Amino acid sequence: MFPAGPPSHSLLRLPLLQLLLLVVQAVGRGLGRASPAGGPLEDVVIERYHIPRACPREVQMGDFVRYHYNGTFEDGKKFDSSYSRNHTYNTYIGQGYIIPGMDQGLQGACMGERRRITIPPHLAYGENGTGDKIPGSAVLIFNVHVIDFHNPADVVEIRTLSRPSETCNETTKLGDFVRYHYNCSLLDGTQLFTSHDYGAPQEATLGANKVIEGLDTGLQGMCVGERRQLIVPPHLAHGESGARGVPGSAVLLFEVELVSREDGLPTGYLFVWHKDPPANLFEDMDLNKDGEVPPEEFSTFIKAQVSEGKGRLMPGQDPEKTIGDMFQNQDRNQDGKITVDELKLKSDEDEERVHEEL
Numbered sequence: 001m002f003p004a005g006p007p008s009h010s011l012l013r014l015p016l017l018q019l020l021l022l023v024v025q026a027v028g029r030g031l032g033r034a035s036p037a038g039g040p041l042e043d044v045v046i047e048r049y050h051i052p053r054a055c056p057r058e059v060q061m062g063d064f065v066r067y068h069y070n071g072t073f074e075d076g077k078k079f080d081s082s083y084s085r086n087h088t089y090n091t092y093i094g095q096g097y098i099i100p101g102m103d104q105g106l107q108g109a110c111m112g113e114r115r116r117i118t119i120p121p122h123l124a125y126g127e128n129g130t131g132d133k134i135p136g137s138a139v140l141i142f143n144v145h146v147i148d149f150h151n152p153a154d155v156v157e158i159r160t161l162s163r164p165s166e167t168c169n170e171t172t173k174l175g176d177f178v179r180y181h182y183n184c185s186l187l188d189g190t191q192l193f194t195s196h197d198y199g200a201p202q203e204a205t206l207g208a209n210k211v212i213e214g215l216d217t218g219l220q221g222m223c224v225g226e227r228r229q230l231i232v233p234p235h236l237a238h239g240e241s242g243a244r245g246v247p248g249s250a251v252l253l254f255e256v257e258l259v260s261r262e263d264g265l266p267t268g269y270l271f272v273w274h275k276d277p278p279a280n281l282f283e284d285m286d287l288n289k290d291g292e293v294p295p296e297e298f299s300t301f302i303k304a305q306v307s308e309g310k311g312r313l314m315p316g317q318d319p320e321k322t323i324g325d326m327f328q329n330q331d332r333n334q335d336g337k338i339t340v341d342e343l344k345l346k347s348d349e350d351e352e353r354v355h356e357e358l
């Protein structure tokens, strides 16, 4: 009734220590179980009937696990199922939130693993049972499917899948404007989002709080053309409450490819000069020398600075809009033209502000 350990094909893939533990478990528990007297089950029995090919880590004390289960009695009668609620059961392990037998029975599980956990009454609901569903002295059998788990201390796990063959001199850093493709799924393979749905790469300024923290981190230090896999725990993604299409406390799997990278501008800046700004800035802008700079002159001047490589606009926004915003900032009395008194460099303004504050 309780086959000893996992099916033989998966034994080959287990690390030796794990294999030994399983054998010890199986022998120890198997003997206890199979006592000729047919005595009571003394311990939790774990049968790992599906172990995924890749198991980079196993459930440990303190992990938060999301799993589905069917709960039955020894006669096969069902008493509870997470599937009927259409929602995983989510809990911390080893902290007494669940019956002791489940706390024990979930430890060592891989993501995606299916295991049967048989729990004697003294590690479940004891002699008295509980509610109207669990009678006294019931042995409980849980068929469990582990969807994902994480630890609150987890950081983003980053694995480079491929890099462009030519050397990469500059990698992404905070403040950069990046374009990237991504696929996002749950760890059980459920597809959630992909940039390929939009037919264009996603855009973001790194560190600008525009994407979830784990993705922001995972996109840093990357070469253009590099592909990475990111495993993002929920506290660096959509948290306990989840988001549209994302279950609460879900661990997310991203595959990202960096398409392009540009230096960003300092916070609050729309345009910067590469070197010093022109000495006679207003005169240079006032193309017809009438003492006023309307939007057309302003726009012509800024575009010339950009095309001559003297300065650059904030990346990731329509240049016309940025230039329009710059004009609005400078036209302080909003009369549609900039005068020599109105024109101020942002760096000078900031400095003045600092002095005023001091």
Ligand SMILES: [Ca+2]
Pocket (backbone or CB within 6 Å): 285, 286, 287, 288, 289, 290, 291, 292, 293, 294, 297
């Ligand atoms: Ca003018």
Ligand SMILES: [Ca+2]
Pocket (backbone or CB within 6 Å): 330, 331, 332, 333, 334, 335, 336, 337, 338, 339, 342
């Ligand atoms: Ca004005």
